[in-house]
Amino acid sequence: MDAINIGLIGLGTVGTGVVKILRKNRDLLLKKLNVPLILKKVAYKNLSRPRTVDLSGIEITNAEEIINDPEINIVIELIGGYEPAKTYILTAIKKRKHVVTANKALLALYGEEIFKTAMEYGVDVAFEASVGGGIPLINGIKEGLVGNNILCMFGILNGTANYILTKMTKEGVAFKEALKEAQEKGFAEADPTFDIEGIDTAHKLTILLSLVYGIPINFEQIYIEGIGNIDPLDIQFAQEFGYRIKLLAVSRQTAKGIESRVHPTMIPIEHLLANVNGAYNALLVRGDAVGNILFYGLGAGMMPAGSAVVSDVVSLSRNLIKGITQRVPLLSYLPEKREKKPILSIDELICKYYFRFSAVDKPGVLSKISGILGNYDISIESVMQKGRKINGQVPIVMLTHEAKEANVKAALNEIEKIEVVKAKPVFIRIENDLRIE
Numbered sequence: 159m160d161a162i163n164i165g166l167i168g169l170g171t172v173g174t175g176v177v178k179i180l181r182k183n184r185d186l187l188l189k190k191l192n193v194p195l196i197l198k199k200v201a202y203k204n205l206s207r208p209r210t211v212d213l214s215g216i217e218i219t220n221a222e223e224i225i226n227d228p229e230i231n232i233v234i235e236l237i238g239g240y241e242p243a244k245t246y247i248l249t250a251i252k253k254r255k256h257v258v259t260a261n262k263a264l265l266a267l268y269g270e271e272i273f274k275t276a277m278e279y280g281v282d283v284a285f286e287a288s289v290g291g292g293i294p295l296i297n298g299i300k301e302g303l304v305g306n307n308i309l310c311m312f313g314i315l316n317g318t319a320n321y322i323l324t325k326m327t328k329e330g331v332a333f334k335e336a337l338k339e340a341q342e343k344g345f346a347e348a349d350p351t352f353d354i355e356g357i358d359t360a361h362k363l364t365i366l367l368s369l370v371y372g373i374p375i376n377f378e379q380i381y382i383e384g385i386g387n388i389d390p391l392d393i394q395f396a397q398e399f400g401y402r403i404k405l406l407a408v409s410r411q412t413a414k415g416i417e418s419r420v421h422p423t424m425i426p427i428e429h430l431l432a433n434v435n436g437a438y439n440a441l442l443v444r445g446d447a448v449g450n451i452l453f454y455g456l457g458a459g460m461m462p463a464g465s466a467v468v469s470d471v472v473s474l475s476r477n478l479i480k481g482i483t484q485r486v487p488l489l490s491y492l493p494e495k496r497e498k499k500p501i502l503s504i505d506e507l508i509c510k511y512y513f514r515f516s517a518v519d520k521p522g523v524l525s526k527i528s529g530i531l532g533n534y535d536i537s538i539e540s541v542m543q544k545g546r547k548i549n550g551q552v553p554i555v556m557l558t559h560e561a562k563e564a565n566v567k568a569a570l571n572e573i574e575k576i577e578v579v580k581a582k583p584v585f586i587r588i589e590n591d592l593r594i595e
């Protein structure tokens with residue numbers, strides 16, 4: 159092969175990063191590959207908007223032109239969203255082009271169709287940037303950890319949410335201001351509610367679940383709670399108890415099935431994951447052979463995401479040069495070996511909890527609350543009431559021993575109805591299984 163021809167659809171944050179890397183490291187990449195990577199065509203929407211990258215020598219065109227160009231070997235989709243991205247990818251596959259995408263939203267919902275079509279047409283679809291941005295964790299799981307039965311995973315997988323929580327925790331910046339900054343830095347999705355409400359993290363967990371357990375892609379199975387309701391007060395109390403709040407993706411194999419959930423979680427302050435800040439992401443993976451592995455790096459932004467896309471391009475180019483495809487199963491398991499393991503309902507979860515009640519400061523309130531908790535088999539580990547009155551009410555804050563989620567919800571529902579309790583009780587799950595041996 160004399161050259162690998164590439165077509166890029168989408169020249170926003172990530173697309174611009176890809177062009178920059180291909181230009182800046184052209185000679186280095188040639189040394190590693192021995193065949194030049196030629197970015198032949200680029201498509202974007204707004205032709206009048208000036209671009210921040212040198213596009214000389216590249217034909218500016220539209221997506222259809224790229225997909226229909228018989229010389230193009232690899233199509234990179236970086237426009238995001240469901241349509242027309244899905245149509246572009248499926249059409250490119252049917253034209254027997256290899257595809258690189260960073261579009262986790264698309265893969266989490268339509269991955270089954272996309273990977274099945276790629277199998278039929280004998281091409282590869284690579285998606286390293288879709289989870290953990292620049293961290294090579296897809297490749298790490300598919301190849302580096304292939305010999306392991308993965309017991310559990312804990313991930314900080316959304317740079318925007320982590321940036322917001324870090325700014326709120328460390329600098330006391332307001333939620334909205336921190337979100338605006340994340341948007342300006344190019345971390346956020348086109349619809350930032352995906353970042354804030356945990357949807358983007360759940361898209362990423364959906365992809366990981368298929369890679370790790372060989373189960374069909376099914377976004378609907380994941381329990382999702384975002385950070386939209388995190389109050390600075392809870393961040394402060396968490397610190398007083400020795401915890402940080404992070405938006406965590408959790409998956410764990412149990413005898414009954416697989417836990418798969420995304421929610422704000424309290425993590426011991428000294429733990430490595432509690433110290434993953436800003437747009438950084440991390441994924442703690444526990445394999446039965448390797449033990450604990452921690453992947454860490456920038457999960458969002460132009461150059462980190464661009465780095466992951468370029469790694470996919472090089473990996474597919476290596477296959478092209480050797481004349482092989484689908485060397486590794488697209489979702490890490492052979493399609494006929496994938497099986498459906500049950501995903502557990504969140505109500506089955508057993509963990510420790512943080513509660514905050516807003517109650518009128520009267521004698522007997524605490525005993526009423528603890529009485530109800532006792533009725534539901536929830537025992538209290540510690541209580542804090544510092545008498546800080548907010549709108550005439552005092553916050554009563556508790557940590558529990560391990561309790562069942564279904565019981566917690568029923569107890570809090572009952573507590574909310576007590577006359578002296580003036581607001582919906584707040585609860586945050588505490589992750590207790592993060593040991594790094």
Ligand SMILES: NC(=O)C1=CN([C@@H]2O[C@H](COP(=O)(O)OP(=O)(O)OC[C@H]3O[C@@H](n4cnc5c(N)ncnc54)[C@H](OP(=O)(O)O)[C@@H]3O)[C@@H](O)[C@H]2O)C=CC1
Pocket residue numbers: 167168169170171172173201202203204205207221236237238239242260261262263287288291344345346347348457458459460463
């Ligand atoms: N931003 C990040 O840090 C990360 C993003 N991702 C994922 O990467 C993908 C791209 O994200 P990002 O770069 O941030 O998105 P942007 O919104 O910055 O860029 C989207 C690009 O697509 C172009 N575009 C939109 N529709 C079309 C179309 N029909 N034909 C051709 N071009 C089109 C836009 O054109 P124009 O420039 O003219 O508007 C723009 O250049 C998404 O799937 C995202 O989830 C993954 C990891 C990290």
Ligand SMILES: N[C@@H](CC=O)C(=O)O
Pocket residue numbers: 288290291315316317318319345346347353358457458459
């Ligand atoms: N919006 C995402 C971008 C990367 O996937 C994030 O903030 O992590």
Ligand code: NA
Pocket residue numbers: 286287288289290291292293294295296466
């Ligand atoms: Na990655």
